[in-house]
Amino acid sequence: MADKRDYYDVLGVSKDASADDLKKAYRKLAKQYHPDMNPGDKTAEAKFKEVNEAYEVLSDSTKRQRYDQFGHAGVDPSYGAGAGAGGFGGGFGGFDVGDIFESFFGGGFGGFGGGSSRPRNPNAPIRGNDINVTVGLSFMEAAKGCKQQITVQRLEKCETCGGSGAKKGTSPETCPECGGTGQVKVQQRTPIGVIQTTRTCTKCSGKGKIVKEPCGDCRGMGRVRHTRTLEVSVPAGIDDGQTFVLRGQGDEGLNGGPSGDVNIMVTLRPDTLFERDGFDVWCDIPITFTQAVLGDEIVVPTIDGKVKYNVPEGTQSGTVFRLRNKGIPYVNGRGRGDQYVKVNIEVPRNLNAKQKDALKKFEDLSSDRNYEKRKSFFDKLKDAMK
Numbered sequence: 001m002a003d004k005r006d007y008y009d010v011l012g013v014s015k016d017a018s019a020d021d022l023k024k025a026y027r028k029l030a031k032q033y034h035p036d037m038n039p040g041d042k043t044a045e046a047k048f049k050e051v052n053e054a055y056e057v058l059s060d061s062t063k064r065q066r067y068d069q070f071g072h073a074g075v076d077p078s079y080g081a082g083a084g085a086g087g088f089g090g091g092f093g094g095f096d097v098g099d100i101f102e103s104f105f106g107g108g109f110g111g112f113g114g115g116s117s118r119p120r121n122p123n124a125p126i127r128g129n130d131i132n133v134t135v136g137l138s139f140m141e142a143a144k145g146c147k148q149q150i151t152v153q154r155l156e157k158c159e160t161c162g163g164s165g166a167k168k169g170t171s172p173e174t175c176p177e178c179g180g181t182g183q184v185k186v187q188q189r190t191p192i193g194v195i196q197t198t199r200t201c202t203k204c205s206g207k208g209k210i211v212k213e214p215c216g217d218c219r220g221m222g223r224v225r226h227t228r229t230l231e232v233s234v235p236a237g238i239d240d241g242q243t244f245v246l247r248g249q250g251d252e253g254l255n256g257g258p259s260g261d262v263n264i265m266v267t268l269r270p271d272t273l274f275e276r277d278g279f280d281v282w283c284d285i286p287i288t289f290t291q292a293v294l295g296d297e298i299v300v301p302t303i304d305g306k307v308k309y310n311v312p313e314g315t316q317s318g319t320v321f322r323l324r325n326k327g328i329p330y331v332n333g334r335g336r337g338d339q340y341v342k343v344n345i346e347v348p349r350n351l352n353a354k355q356k357d358a359l360k361k362f363e364d365l366s367s368d369r370n371y372e373k374r375k376s377f378f379d380k381l382k383d384a385m386k
């Protein structure tokens with residue numbers, strides 16, 4: 001984190017590059033490092049993120065100005081503040097310069113309930129919370145991808161007051177105590193002289209504005225919780241325990257901050273025919289003694305439907321056949337796994353007299369030639385028991 005590259009270097013432009021230069025440089029690099037062009041390439045992925053981040057800042061004139069003045073600390077709240085998070089685009093959004101100095105110099109000096117992670121400036125944008133949802137899928141739904149409806153309860157901007165928290169027809173008033181700055185100056189007489197400090201205005205809690213008559217719908221909070229049904233495209237190939245993200249579908253941010261995400265975790269219900277092993281599919285098929293001996297065309301279920309497979313003459317019980325590229329599609333990539341088919345001979349039961357008779361006749365006609373393993377076993381047995 002401390003070694004973030006200079007955004008102008010990332011885009012390969014000079015400090016006085018025009019908006020047009022930036023856009024051209026960005027498009028070229030974004031295309032070059034795009035994940036679709038570089039599947040599975042972690043370096044390209046990191047570069048792509050870096051390029052996006054650099055462009056997000058430099059293409060916004062306000063952020064660019066802050067960046068020019070203060071470097072990364074001017075645009076990234078987690079930079080140098082020890083938060084350690086960051087990395088997710090969209091986390092920037094008007095970070096107040098005053099806040100940076102507070103977090104640099106204000107932290108650590110005890111007595112103020114130190115260590116609080118609450119932003120000092122109550123007007124600073126705050127990203128909305130993420131919402132976590134679990135969705136249960138069948139084997140086939142996960143293998144082929146599907147549409148699902150999920151229900152979330154999320155905080156959205158109050159329509160009635162437009163998010164201001166003030167009753168319809170009124171608007172928040174400038175705080176008379178601090179004149180709208182949210183801060184008041186306090187003078188303290190100490191043995192080393194008069195010290196002037198600033199503290200957060202208590203009348204408005206630092207907001208600089210006062211809501212006299214709160215909006216009835218959100219009780220002055222500016223956000224209300226709604227139950228929403230979202231249609232979700234589940235990517236083909238997703239596995240049990242994996243999560244995918246709906247960006248910006250979580251709680252609405254505060255003070256113009258970005259919305260949170262909806263994280264959808266997948267659980268898979270067991271299937272009666274198929275078992276999954278990563279991107280491979282396993283399936284057990286019982287065959288008859290005769291099919292195994294003489295060979296036969298059997299029907300194999302796959303995720304694409306039924307296919308025919310020729311079991312060769314003399315197939316042993318437990319033999320595993322591989323059907324290439326009949327497995328699960330790779331999530332967000334090309335190609336797919338294989339399907340493994342294990343054939344097990346079902347020993348027949350409940351035979352009638354005629355069937356028993358036929359088998360006995362067959363046995364009488366059999367010789368060691370038909371049973372290599374059996375023969376070698378008895379040879380070994382003979383040697384061992386001498």
Ligand SMILES: [Zn+2]
Pocket residue numbers: 158159160161162163164165166215216217218219220221222223
């Ligand atoms: Zn409201």
Ligand SMILES: [Zn+2]
Pocket residue numbers: 175176177178179180181182183201202203204205206207208209
């Ligand atoms: Zn105030």
